[in-house]
Amino acid sequence: MSVRPQPVLSRQSRFSIAQISLPVIVGCIFVAAWHLAVKASGSDIFPTPWQVCLGLGDLARQGLLLKYIVASLFRVSWGFGLAVLVGVPLGLVLGWFKLAFTALNPFIQILRPISPIAWIPVAILWFGVKDTAPIFLxxxxxxxxxxxxxxxxxxxxxxxYLRAAQNFGLSGLPLFRRVILPAALPQIITGIRIALGVAWLVVVAAEMIAVNSGLGYLIIDARNAGKRYDLVVAGMVMIGLIGLVLDLLVRRLEKFDEVRWGYGQR
Amino acid sequence: MGNADMETSPVIAVRDTWMSFPGKTADQSVHVLERVNCEVQPGEFVCLVGPSGCGKSTLLNIVGGFLNETRGEVRVEGEPVSGPDPGRIFVFQENGVFPWLTVEQNIGFGLLGRPAAERAERVAHYLQMVSLTGFEKSYPRELSGGMRQRVEIARALAADARVLYMDEPFGALDFLTRLKMRADLIRIWQAEKKTILFVTHDIEEAVQLADRVLVMTKRPATIAEEVRIDLPRPRDLDSPGYLEARDHIFSIMGMDARGGGATD
Known part of the structure; x- marks a missing residue:
């Protein structure tokens, strides 16, 4: 009886050239098309890619870029961290105890489709224009x-898995810790990844209204204070790049041996 | 072991057991088992065969404590069954090895109350018994189906299960692996003196493995006949005794082995 060879590593390295070069080529085409489109339209408000780069340079020199990024990440860390602390245990309890599910699920399903944007007036009413409002959102x-x-x-x-665990005499907390939680973990991590994307979407929206720092604030402030569209687009670019980095970070969680079984063959 | 009563009383005793599942309406309930009677003696290897969907897995799940019979009495090791028990481990068709644990963590799963040294020793012993030494740190996703099934058997043995319930454990494996797994299981059973109740729809598998084959009828199922297989092990699959026992079971199930009798 022999173990099957694992081509995973070699296959990855074979594709790595394409994995880097293809997105870079697409990015270059996009930037070139953007530049040509701005030139062709003769717009003096919408910036070219280069003007955006200059805008980013300005922000960096004034120390605002780092300050705003930190401010946005700070709010996301708190709001998202609290959501993980509340959401994971709550979800596990709802999934396991039928009575809790019956009692709370309709309520959750009613709250869930209400856009966080709709909560903005309520958040301002409750928390004012401090950091608490965007964190709540x-x-x-x-x-x-x-x-x-x-x-x-x-x-x-x-x-x-449940039957095997019960067969070995597990129940209560040990059953939860040794079987239910690890069995649920891959899907929980997927939920956390989706939630982090949503959190990043919402921080920008929240900062447009409630506070005076952060990347969302940058966008709305740059437009209001003199139609600085180079800074508007600079803010958008930073939001996109940081969102990508956040997603890559959470994806690393999916590589752990304890959860890799849950994601099929990739 | 020395107790004479224990030697003679059956490990598993199923008496007049009926099982129905509720249907769409009360009078449409599905009768699966009808007046089933059977016994398994200590150290015996018994196979349950029958047509697909006849209720043999249902019977095994009742004996294993995962289902409650509608009527009748099921006693295991002298006690009425009230639920699954760590001394009697189920080996599942769909493989119940935990994918988030390594091979050695899986095999040691039922030993967490024991001292670390004893645990390590037992894990190593059963790793070797199922020929998986060297795969201690592997995860189930890195193993073949046959290897995963052996991890599950080792997990049951390491936990000192006295009785193994096996529900078509080799059903998902390819033909050659299945043959090898049967030989391995017999070797382990002879070394460990466990009582095994083994469900399969494969008549050849049953005749290769069992001391006794219980042949079930179509649903609502009952035990049609009990066939004792008094053949020396390892069994010669061409011997007249083997072929005779096999063809006899085919004929009980209403099939002619020579007429392209499908085992499925």
Whole structure:
């Protein structure tokens, strides 16, 4: 009996050239098309890529770029962190205890489709224009995807794991810790990834209204104070790049041996 | 072991057991088992065969404590069954090895209350018994189907299970692996003296493995006949005794082995 060889590593290295060069080529085409389109239209308001780069340089020199990024990340960390702390246990409980599910699920399903944007006036009323308001909005936006994915993970767990665990005499907390949580973890991490994307979307929206720092504030302030569209687009670019980095970071969680089984063959 | 009563009383005793599942309406309930009677003696290897969907897995799940019979009495090791028990481990068709644990963590799963040294020793012993030494740190996704199934068997043995319930454990494996797994299982069973109740729809598999084959009828199922396989092990699959026992079971199930009798 021999183990099958694992071509995973060699295959990755074979594709790595394409994996880097293809996106770079697409990016170059996009930037070139953008530049030509601005030139062709003769617009003096919408910036070329180069003007955006200059704008980013200005922001960096004034120390605003780093300050705003830190401010936005600070709010996301709090709102998203709280959402994980609340959403994962809540979802596990809802998935496991039928009574809790029956009692709370309709309520959650009613709250869930209400856009975080709709909560902005309420958040300002409750928390004023301090950091608390955007943190609350980010929490609201990300807690539902996390809760729902943890809940579904427990409900859709393969029954054979549960039976095997019960066969070995596990129940209560040890059953939860040794089998239910690890069985649900891959799907929980997927929910956390989706929620982080949503949290990042919402921080920008929240900062456009409630506060005076952050990348969302930068965008709305640059437009209001003299139609600085180079800075508007600079803010957008930074939001996109940081969103990409955040997603890559969470994706690393999916590489751990304890959860890799849950993501099929990739 | 020395107790004379224990030697003679059956490990598993199923008496007049009926099982129905509720249907769409109360009078449409599905009768799966009808007046089933059977016994398994200590150290015996018994196979349950029957047509697909006849209820043999249902019977095994009742004996294993995962289902409650509708009527009748099921006693295992002298006690009425009230649920699954760590001394009697189920080996699942769909493989119940935990994918988030390594091979050695899986095999040691039922030993967490034991001292670390004893645990390591037992894990190493059963790793070797199922020929998986060297794969201690592998994860189940890195193993073939046959290797995963052996991890599950080792996990049951390491936990000191006295009885193994096996529900078509080799059903998902390819033909050659299945043959090898049967030989391995017999070797392990002879070394460990476990009581095994083994469900399969494969008549050849049953005749290769069992001391006794219980042949079930179509649904609502009952035990049609009990066939004792008094053949020396390792069994010669061309011997007249083997072929005779196999053809006899085919004929009980209403099939002619020579007429292209499908085992499925």
């Amino acid at each position: 980010i929490f609201l936006a990300s807690v539902f995807p996390i809760t729902v994915s943890a809940m579904a993970a427990v409900q859709n767990m393969q029954q054979v």
